[in-house]
Amino acid sequence: MRSFLFILLFILVCISSLIFFAQNNQDVTLSYFIGESEQPLAFIMVGCLIVGYLIGLLSLSSTIMRHKVRARSAEKKLEQSKAELENLRSMPVRDNY
Numbered sequence: 047m048r049s050f051l052f053i054l055l056f057i058l059v060c061i062s063s064l065i066f067f068a069q070n071n072q073d074v075t076l077s078y079f080i081g082e083s084e085q086p087l088a089f090i091m092v093g094c095l096i097v098g099y100l101i102g103l104l105s106l107s108s109t110i111m112r113h114k115v116r117a118r119s120a121e122k123k124l125e126q127s128k129a130e131l132e133n134l135r136s137m138p139v140r141d142n143y
Contacts, residue, residue, distance in 0.1 A: 067091070 067088035074087045 070087045072087055073084045074090055076083050076085055076090060
């Protein structure tokens with residue numbers, strides 16, 4: 047049910063974005079350091095969205111990699127603990143009484 051709601055929300059956002067872009071199709075002058083160009087507003091907005099996504103992905107990549115390394119080391123420790131537990135279970139019990 048939850049994934050259905052996310053899909054429905056995604057479809058609604060896409061449709062509303064298409065309507066917004068269709069209604070705002072005028073050209074906008076984009077000035078940058080070495081020149082300027084006239085582009086439709088929709089292209090500039092999509093370009094800014096993609097650049098923002100890439101910047102966010104780059105800023106989170108170090109955190110994601112750090113968490114992956116920690117998860118891998120935790121899995122190794124878990125496997126070592128399981129092996130040690132199996133070794134202890136297989137040892138005979140000594141009774142000194």
